[in-house]
Amino acid sequence: MGKYTCGLDAAIAVMGGKWKGLILFALQDGPVRFGELRRAVPGISERMLILQLREMEASGLVHCEVYHQVPPKVEYSLTGFGHSLNTAMAPLGEWGEEHMERIEALP
Template identity: 50%
Template sequence: MKRHNVDCAPGCPVEATLDLIDGKWKGVILFHLQGGRLRFGELRRKMPGITQRMLTKQLRALEEDGLVLREVFAEVPPRVEYELSELGESLRPVIDALRRWAEEHRARAGTALAAAAPAETHAGA
């Protein structure tokens, strides 16, 4: 697991947390895994804009940071499932707060949220 320095200036814990969920996809992956274990293909279908390579990269980073657990089943073809670790599960309130904020401020928060997919796209996970 990567070590993030949180023993510094008052803003560093926020910086360290954002570093864990940085980028376009990590938060979305964590959101979808809140609904339970998912196979790689299931995750990919829930995020049609992500490439296979990017999903693999982001899942590896989340696993390295201890937020996601990966289980490989000895089957042909191989089956791989992902789920939130205990540490990843502890981010649930953060991910939920980001979702709620976006839903509440979509109309006022500028083009990034206005152009985002409807809330229903990520609901029910």
């Protein structure tokens, strides 16, 4: 038997935590520089963003392009794997939007 018991288990493992979904959403329209990405994900610290991006790059969700110039330029973008996860998460995001008031009211 494999590492995961079902597809949802595997998907949640690659998503891990609250930040990765927000980062995926912020990268959906194309390459983004680090500073833009930090502004697009409110509440995330620089350290946490770096950590999450490294994990997402290691899992194949995100590509990091380093331009060797002065000043240095780094852009992050979704891979095909990352785009496919974003597509799969879209209905869950719609469900969350539809039920946000009820979810916010939970104790």
